[in-house]
Amino acid sequence: xxxxxxxxxxxxxxxxxxxxxxxxxxxxxxxxxxxxxxxxxxxxxxxxxxxxxxxxxxxxxxxxxxxxxxxxxxxxxxxxxxxxxxxxxxxxxxxxxxxxxxxxxxxxxxxxxxxxxxxxxxxxxxxxxxxxxxxxxxxxxxxxxxxxxxxxxxxxxxxxxxxxxxxxxxxxxxxxxxxxxxxxxxxxxxxxxxxxxxxxxxxxxxxxxxxxxxxxxxxxxxxxxxxxxxxxxxxxxxxxxxxxxxxxxxxxxxxxxxxxxxxxxxxxxxxxxxxxxxxxxxxxxxxxxxxxxxxxxxxxxxxxxxxxxxxxxxxxxxxxxxxxxxxxxxxxxxxxxxxxxxxxxxxxxxxxxxxxxxxxxxxxxxxxxx
Amino acid sequence: xxxxxxxxxxxxxxxxxxxxxxxxxxxxxxxxxxxxxxxxxxxxxxxxxxxxxxxxxxxxxxxxxxxxxxxxxxxxxxxxxxxxxxxxxxxxxxxxxxxxxxxxxxxxxxxxxxxxxxxxxxxxxxxxxxxxxxxxxxxxxxxxxxxxxxxxxxxxxxxxxxxxxxxxxxxxxxxxxxxxxxxxxxxxxxxxxxxxxxxxxxxxxxxxxxxxxxxxxxxxxxxxxxxxxxxxxxxxxxxxxxxxxxxxxxxxxxxxxxxxxxxxxxxxxxxxxxxxxxxxxxxxxxxxxxxxxxxxxxxxxxxxxxxxxxxxxxxxxxxxxxxxxxxxxxxxxxxxxxxxx
Numbered sequence: 170x171x172x173x174x175x176x177x178x179x180x181x182x183x184x185x186x187x188x189x190x191x192x193x194x195x196x197x198x199x200x201x202x203x204x205x206x207x208x209x210x211x212x213x214x215x216x217x218x219x220x221x222x223x224x225x226x227x228x229x230x231x232x233x234x235x236x237x238x239x240x241x242x243x244x245x246x247x248x249x250x251x252x253x254x255x256x257x258x259x260x261x262x263x264x265x266x267x268x269x270x271x272x273x274x275x276x277x278x279x280x281x282x283x284x285x286x287x288x289x290x291x292x293x294x295x296x297x298x299x300x301x302x303x304x305x306x307x308x309x310x311x312x313x314x315x316x317x318x319x320x321x322x323x324x325x326x327x328x329x330x331x332x333x334x335x336x337x338x339x340x341x342x343x344x345x346x347x348x349x350x351x352x353x354x355x356x357x358x359x360x361x362x363x364x365x366x367x368x369x370x371x372x373x374x375x376x377x378x379x380x381x382x383x384x385x386x387x388x389x390x391x392x393x394x395x396x397x398x399x400x401x402x403x404x405x406x407x408x409x410x411x412x413x414x415x416x417x418x419x420x421x422x423x424x425x426x427x428x429x430x431x432x433x434x435x436x437x438x439x440x441x442x443x444x445x446x447x448x449x450x451x452x453x454x455x456x457x458x459x460x461x462x463x464x465x466x467x468x469x470x471x472x473x474x475x476x477x478x479x480x481x482x483x484x485x486x487x488x489x490x491x492x493x494x495x496x497x498x499x500x501x502x503x504x505x506x507x508x509x510x511x512x513x514x515x516x517x518x519x520x521x522x523x524x525x526x527x528x529x530x531x532x533x534x535x536x537x538x539x
Numbered sequence: 540x541x542x543x544x545x546x547x548x549x550x551x552x553x554x555x556x557x558x559x560x561x562x563x564x565x566x567x568x569x570x571x572x573x574x575x576x577x578x579x580x581x582x583x584x585x586x587x588x589x590x591x592x593x594x595x596x597x598x599x600x601x602x603x604x605x606x607x608x609x610x611x612x613x614x615x616x617x618x619x620x621x622x623x624x625x626x627x628x629x630x631x632x633x634x635x636x637x638x639x640x641x642x643x644x645x646x647x648x649x650x651x652x653x654x655x656x657x658x659x660x661x662x663x664x665x666x667x668x669x670x671x672x673x674x675x676x677x678x679x680x681x682x683x684x685x686x687x688x689x690x691x692x693x694x695x696x697x698x699x700x701x702x703x704x705x706x707x708x709x710x711x712x713x714x715x716x717x718x719x720x721x722x723x724x725x726x727x728x729x730x731x732x733x734x735x736x737x738x739x740x741x742x743x744x745x746x747x748x749x750x751x752x753x754x755x756x757x758x759x760x761x762x763x764x765x766x767x768x769x770x771x772x773x774x775x776x777x778x779x780x781x782x783x784x785x786x787x788x789x790x791x792x793x794x795x796x797x798x799x800x801x802x803x804x805x806x807x808x809x810x811x812x813x814x815x816x817x818x819x820x821x822x823x824x825x826x827x828x829x830x831x832x833x834x835x836x837x838x839x840x841x842x843x844x845x846x847x848x849x850x851x852x853x854x855x856x857x858x859x860x861x862x863x864x865x866x867x868x869x870x871x872x873x874x875x876x877x878x879x880x
Contacts, residue, residue: 328699
């Protein structure tokens, strides 16, 4: 894994330079972990989170929970869960074809057009580098060029004879995208798995800010599993933690040509705070007011039903949980060149820390009072 | 590592500065004379006072790539291909742009926001942009200029059964073969042409062949290889790992039968695996070299390249080393006057 030598700093208090988790994010998006095999990512998150947390726990599903205790009597501390899924979309081997070429199905939604010519890692007995094949233009008919190859017709080439492949790979082995992280202009980064490791970095940034604040509330920062296959990790984590407030941190759609104006959040324009039926109105208001109070840039995303995030399942866990959703705007979601800004990650971490610090017990008691 | 340096260097057709300097660095110590011509090809000479036929070995330095041609108000860059690039291989790939080598990515609309029918239609050049992270047009123009070229970013790496992946094996693998061949000396006047602009019409070799006036010429190439699942036998071109490939017939060349037989005989005598390129399309610099001046005898020897012209290509290192061996023994046989015409 590449180590980025240039640390990313944010200026605080005029002359204090504090190290951010920029490099940790670069490591997180270099790592591999699809739905159901997030262990390596969870471990990486846990190792950094231990710096701030009173304890770090791993549950049966593989969720990694970093707990930062608040101040005051245990029964008067609001419980806030932050959930950022750490799984990335992945593929799974369905067949080893003659010649050793691999067929795959998906776990998480891929646009097959983005996979042609893509480098991947096949997690067999040992990790194998693979390339998803493409036909050279010299051999392609004009008719063929008008067609997009569906996923089931794509194949992975590990440049190995069939016998060797069968020693290393079995049906059911997982495959993840291979992409080294890239630094673009304006603190923007590009790579794979920004959905949703950017939000895992938000958890780290939040805990970093939280250590400088007085807070009554307990913070449960969860790197959750299996979101890409329907938020299964957040479901059990929310049940176990049973928080008063559960806030999902996930990516949202940044502006690009061909998208509707309301699916066009701005990169580097601050936290996307979601509003709508999936979100408790007081949590929404609290996040928005916190942003305004602390000069944190934000944008509002309007949703009309259950969101495609951990907030979806958190809201309807046990007797119901007051849900919130904050997001990092990224372009090209579910490709290997997802693009977002580290500025948004730092600011979203700061927002969540100040929001948690603003909570007291009377606030959460009022969540059921309509 | 020679192939790593060669494949990771920038050198789109007409913009071969960086790859030329790397090749010059390796070539200079191995030849008597190295110089560039007016188009930018690097010509090397070795042992030109020797008797015997003047032999020209050609490998093109340039690669297929992109050129930035317009900046949108939102800071996204529009581009056009240099050489044959299927836009379907560009989606979700990064590029490195210009001398400053800044990263850009070619993204696509998220699957969540697509209609199912959209996914059946490939994205064309008009729907694709390079994103460098610029906030707007003015911000972008501080980092890129119109006319900047962009190349793929794939790093060289070994994989599988003694194979390697990288960008631009077409034709950096030929450049590698030629450089390795130049390590040895041969008792004949030898000329190497590291040619420019093959991918836009065999243009560099057109004039280097005219200048060199060879008696015999061999183009060293990376060629089509589609020996993959679902590919019919007649469309595979070559088989990876089965040895360097001789051209029988392609878009520009019908092989000289006597010289082809000679090369086959030399390969067999030296127990070097070989194969015939079994596809009609495509071509290489020999297509123009053999029509130079009064005509030139010779042929083409190619290393099979899977996913040629795509960002991540694959070769067998066995094929690469066998191509080097083959060219070396051919030169020795020619020096020994085994080739009589």
